[in-house]
Amino acid sequence: MTADPELGEALARVRAATGTREPDATLLRRLAVEGAEAELEAGRNRRVAAEALFEAMDSAELDLDLDAVDRLNALPASGSGIPRDRRMGLICPVMPYSRVR
Numbered sequence: 472m473t474a475d476p477e478l479g480e481a482l483a484r485v486r487a488a489t490g491t492r493e494p495d496a497t498l499l500r501r502l503a504v505e506g507a508e509a510e511l512e513a514g515r516n517r518r519v520a521a522e523a524l525f526e527a528m529d530s531a532e533l534d535l536d537l538d539a540v541d542r543l544n545a546l547p548a549s550g551s552g553i554p555r556d557r558r559m560g561l562i563c564p565v566m567p568y569s570r571v572r
Contacts, residue, residue: 482495491498527533 478499482498485491485498485502493501528535
């Protein structure tokens with residue numbers, strides 16, 4: 472199906488792990504569709520989690536030590552390039568920065 476050795480090896484690993492006998496094109500299409508759905512669901516879950524976190528942070532019930540958060544944020548970053556915010560430490564990369572209050 473492909474001259475790409477990495478893709479061929481990945482398909483072989485899937486076949487070995489699952490025992491599937493699907494033709495290469497069918498297997499590749501199925502994995503692409505399922506992978507896309509998994510990515511979209513993960514993005515939705517990250518947005519829901521970020522919204523819940525922001526809601527909790529805005530409530531009077533959350534006792535958050537912002538000075539401690541600032542100290543943690545002052546530690547060297549791992550080169551992620553993700554914007555920082557004193558309320559959360561890292562801005563969720565799937566949420567627009569304008570949503571951070």
